[in-house]
Amino acid sequence: MESWRRNRLVFFLVGLPPTFWLVFFFLAPLTIIAAFSFGEKVGVIDIDITGTLDSYLRIFECVPVAGSEGCTQVYLTIFWKSLWEAGLTTFICILVGFPLALMIYFASPRWKPWLLLLIVLPFWTNLLIRTYALIVMLRGNGFINKGLEALWNGADWLTFGALGNFTPLEMMNTDFAVVFGMVYVFLPFTVLPLYAALERLDHSFIEASLDLGAGHLRAFWTVIVPLAMPGIASALIITFIPALGTFLQPDLLGGTDSSLIANVIERQFRSANDWPFGSALSLMLLYITFFVIALQAFFSRRRQQHGREV
Amino acid sequence: MARKPAIAPLEYSRRWSLRSIFIAALVFLYAPIFVLIAFSFSESRRLINIQGFTFDWYGKALENSDLQLAFANSFTIAFLSTAISVVLGAMTALLLWRFRFPLKPVYEGVVVLPIVIPEICLGVALLAFFARIDWPQGLPWPLNLSQITVSHVAFSFPFVAMVVRARLANFNRELEEAAKDLGAGEWPAIRDVIVPHMKPGLIAGGLLAFTLSLDDFVITFFTSGPDTVTFPLKVYSMVRFSVTPEVNAASTILIVITVVLTALAMWLQGRSGKLPSMGH
Amino acid sequence: MTQAIIEIRNVSKRFPGGVTAVDSISLDIAAGEFFALLGPSGCGKTTLLRMIAGFEVPTEGEILIDGQPMVGVPPNKRPINMVFQSYAVFPHMSVIDNVAYGLKMDGVEKQERLRRAEEALGLVKLGGFGQRLPHQLSGGQRQRVALARALVKRPKVLLLDEPLSALDAKLREAMQIELVRLQQSVGITFVIVTHDQEEALSMANRIAVMDKGLVRQVAPPAELYEFPNCRFVADFIGKTNLLEGQVVGLEGANMLIEVKGIGRVAVPAAEGVAGDVRVAVRPEKLRLDKNEPTADRIHFRGRVTDIAYHGDSSWVFVTDPAGHSLMTAIQNEARSTQQSVVVGEEIWVSWAPGDTLLLND
Numbered sequence A: 001m002e003s004w005r006r007n008r009l010v011f012f013l014v015g016l017p018p019t020f021w022l023v024f025f026f027l028a029p030l031t032i033i034a035a036f037s038f039g040e041k042v043g044v045i046d047i048d049i050t051g052t053l054d055s056y057l058r059i060f061e062c063v064p065v066a067g068s069e070g071c072t073q074v075y076l077t078i079f080w081k082s083l084w085e086a087g088l089t090t091f092i093c094i095l096v097g098f099p100l101a102l103m104i105y106f107a108s109p110r111w112k113p114w115l116l117l118l119i120v121l122p123f124w125t126n127l128l129i130r131t132y133a134l135i136v137m138l139r140g141n142g143f144i145n146k147g148l149e150a151l152w153n154g155a156d157w158l159t160f161g162a163l164g165n166f167t168p169l170e171m172m173n174t175d176f177a178v179v180f181g182m183v184y185v186f187l188p189f190t191v192l193p194l195y196a197a198l199e200r201l202d203h204s205f206i207e208a209s210l211d212l213g214a215g216h217l218r219a220f221w222t223v224i225v226p227l228a229m230p231g232i233a234s235a236l237i238i239t240f241i242p243a244l245g246t247f248l249q250p251d252l253l254g255g256t257d258s259s260l261i262a263n264v265i266e267r268q269f270r271s272a273n274d275w276p277f278g279s280a281l282s283l284m285l286l287y288i289t290f291f292v293i294a295l296q297a298f299f300s301r302r303r304q305q306h307g308r309e310v
Numbered sequence B: 001m002a003r004k005p006a007i008a009p010l011e012y013s014r015r016w017s018l019r020s021i022f023i024a025a026l027v028f029l030y031a032p033i034f035v036l037i038a039f040s041f042s043e044s045r046r047l048i049n050i051q052g053f054t055f056d057w058y059g060k061a062l063e064n065s066d067l068q069l070a071f072a073n074s075f076t077i078a079f080l081s082t083a084i085s086v087v088l089g090a091m092t093a094l095l096l097w098r099f100r101f102p103l104k105p106v107y108e109g110v111v112v113l114p115i116v117i118p119e120i121c122l123g124v125a126l127l128a129f130f131a132r133i134d135w136p137q138g139l140p141w142p143l144n145l146s147q148i149t150v151s152h153v154a155f156s157f158p159f160v161a162m163v164v165r166a167r168l169a170n171f172n173r174e175l176e177e178a179a180k181d182l183g184a185g186e187w188p189a190i191r192d193v194i195v196p197h198m199k200p201g202l203i204a205g206g207l208l209a210f211t212l213s214l215d216d217f218v219i220t221f222f223t224s225g226p227d228t229v230t231f232p233l234k235v236y237s238m239v240r241f242s243v244t245p246e247v248n249a250a251s252t253i254l255i256v257i258t259v260v261l262t263a264l265a266m267w268l269q270g271r272s273g274k275l276p277s278m279g280h
Numbered sequence C: 001m002t003q004a005i006i007e008i009r010n011v012s013k014r015f016p017g018g019v020t021a022v023d024s025i026s027l028d029i030a031a032g033e034f035f036a037l038l039g040p041s042g043c044g045k046t047t048l049l050r051m052i053a054g055f056e057v058p059t060e061g062e063i064l065i066d067g068q069p070m071v072g073v074p075p076n077k078r079p080i081n082m083v084f085q086s087y088a089v090f091p092h093m094s095v096i097d098n099v100a101y102g103l104k105m106d107g108v109e110k111q112e113r114l115r116r117a118e119e120a121l122g123l124v125k126l127g128g129f130g131q132r133l134p135h136q137l138s139g140g141q142r143q144r145v146a147l148a149r150a151l152v153k154r155p156k157v158l159l160l161d162e163p164l165s166a167l168d169a170k171l172r173e174a175m176q177i178e179l180v181r182l183q184q185s186v187g188i189t190f191v192i193v194t195h196d197q198e199e200a201l202s203m204a205n206r207i208a209v210m211d212k213g214l215v216r217q218v219a220p221p222a223e224l225y226e227f228p229n230c231r232f233v234a235d236f237i238g239k240t241n242l243l244e245g246q247v248v249g250l251e252g253a254n255m256l257i258e259v260k261g262i263g264r265v266a267v268p269a270a271e272g273v274a275g276d277v278r279v280a281v282r283p284e285k286l287r288l289d290k291n292e293p294t295a296d297r298i299h300f301r302g303r304v305t306d307i308a309y310h311g312d313s314s315w316v317f318v319t320d321p322a323g324h325s326l327m328t329a330i331q332n333e334a335r336s337t338q339q340s341v342v343v344g345e346e347i348w349v350s351w352a353p354g355d356t357l358l359l360n361d
Helices: A004-036 A054-059 A074-106 A112-124 A127-138 A143-158 A175-199 A203-211 A216-227 A229-244 A248-253 A261-269 A275-305 B016-039 B056-063 B065-098 B104-116 B119-132 B143-169 B173-181 B186-215 B218-223 B231-241 B245-272 C045-053 C095-105 C110-123 C139-151 C169-186 C197-203 C221-226 C231-236
Strands: A039-042 A046-049 C004-015 C019-030 C034-038 C060-065 C080-083 C157-161 C189-194 C206-211 C214-219 C241-251 C254-259 C263-268 C276-281 C287-289 C298-309 C313-319 C325-331 C346-351 C357-359
Touching (some): A004 B065, A074 A112, A074 A261, A074 B016, A112 B016, A127 A143, A127 B245, A175 A248, A175 B016, A203 A216, A248 A261, A261 A275, A261 B119, A261 B218, B016 B245, B056 B245, B104 B143, B119 B218, B173 C080, C004 C045, C034 C197, C045 C060, C045 C080, C045 C157, C045 C189, C080 C139, C197 C221, C206 C231, C214 C221, C214 C231, C231 C241, C231 C276
Parallel strands (some): C157 C189
Antiparallel strands (some): A039 A046, C004 C060, C241 C254, C298 C313, C298 C346, C313 C325
């Protein structure tokens, strides 16, 4: 590595174009919505940047509920909901993803690349298509219900009619569907960093723990999980943040109550045409994102200091 | 017949407990896709039971002029944005690998930002940006795709940069010095020695960028107009408003293309992987 | 002696962080010689080589090649070529394209470049390997490609960075002879960097022994071996027995040294030596006797403490009355599993006074 001064010509030639793109097509747009978030609508299209905090305050606004005395903080509720569902999704993805990553890790070299490919291939398929595919499965007369019905009827027959008729589970247009869809879509994404972290481990760590008398589960908890922690941490980030800002699953699989923050933002920029408010919401989302990343960096540094990170 | 050898302590992959979880996961992941593909051949218009077998829906999909246009748009955008992303990504990788400069950690952070932040934020930010600076609208094809293309590059080239940078990390610096020792100047050395080494990274990064562009929904959603519809966008509106097996047929076509591209990527990787990342 | 082709004048190299890799070195390398920079790792020899090649810039001092100052001259413009430690053969080019690369950079026409490249390959005995790819070659073959690639440009000086370190023992021996033969047939100056003193001794015309950024001694191999000027060189080159002593007087052409454990001895006077000295004797100069040697030899009675068998010879370790251990080698001449000396045996150790080295540190 050399100092930029040693070779200024090359430095600027390779440095300027990407920097231009970053500034112009990334930082500038973000700055504009940051500015808009402090602005007001003037007429149909224009926005006057007045430095007002109205849009931000609106996030905490308490909207009166039809047919009752009280009011709800609609937008805050949606933020919480997004955080909760993203967290749940991440939790399930890691819970399921870790054994999958383990399986690939322990597979013979002949199988490894194929198994990895099998898990990752859905990730290469279009997000929209995968979400759409779930619609067919989750509907009242979709295959999952059909399968459950078959099982139900079978059990019913065995118990001589004790169970009665099968009522299909209403899965579409529910929060359940949204989370189901999120797990479905993000799972391959979670397996990758988990597997990568495991790959960096030496088989001998586990052998050593088994040699020292730990049972398999114990070896797993006390040796593999701590060592794979950096991988778990990055899997967490890689799943949580996209899940937090996800748009398609609530849009296609959820009902009117299932909106998450991305859907609200979309409405502000399109149908509701309230760009300042949409910008404020986007910035809040960004702040939460940065906070989560900072949190992860903090814990990572702490781990390194305690010498636990390999 | 020989008996199967006993399962060694670490051969977890042969234990049925783990195997069954894995198979269950595969079923979970692939079943919906297979069902989707299956329905694309169904004669029935409604997506309840698969009846009969027909290619009709494929015919309809392929003749759908809106779909054809969306398809053309998607591919054009993907090609253009990949080309630009690969160049920008390679430059970024070179910059970060080769040079020390003030505020470098900050720069590295900013480069990664487009892929870290939620897509919705970037999407609306670009929408606001293009509106504010009055980006030319209503241009003839393919210039009217510029808005989308530029946006795709913004979130693709950091990916390419990461992939290429990883590849550069194991570059033997002595190769560059040898080239210079033999009389090559700065640029010939980069061209003759560093770029060939980057090649597998450039290919992998390029394919990644291509797929990302082809599949993108959210950012395209906000940066496209009524006359610049891409394939995922078209499928979205079909899903929202008129769900017929035609949607399934169109989706299957996209799946097949993606799989073929991925297979191509892996084949190319296998071939170019023959050139070792040697230094010894 | 011929004119100096490389002149190094008061060259220093300091790295950020306070590390002084090369400390004000002045050195002349003559045209046509096989010169070695020898020293332990970290002594600065590779840094010095890289400064000659142009990959590092001296913090102080200057380097001249064939009388031309090299200040500000980048590596691609110097009349010097280098064979790198990793060989750095371009993996994506065929052997012939590798060898022809330097000529291509010079603008030589294709036909001519390929012809000369083939010729160079013949010189390193790789004729016919032109179309192969580097990953199809062994380490030794790749090294020869690197050699051919550098030599085809007919540089004034060829620099080699640890050329033999990556080769196995047998190949190393063969290449040592090969490199010397090559240098003599091509006639250009070779400068090699190595940490292996046997390599340097067998290949070089002159050796510069370096330690911690300084040059301790520059001399032909035999002179380094027999007349080292300091303890470091005596210790680094070959094996040495080192005893402690003190200069106590002069007697004609001799110095009187009080050696610990042996007593007072008279050895030919050495220049610039006084006070506390190291008395050094090479192992092969020691002789073991069952009977007391004659008075003209310096001698003492010691006890054999260890014998290390090496097939053709054995190393015998003897302790002197002061408890200090000395080493000598005996040839296993008789075909027998019995050693001529036994552990625990008391034996006379002697050497000629003229074989004594007196060194300050």
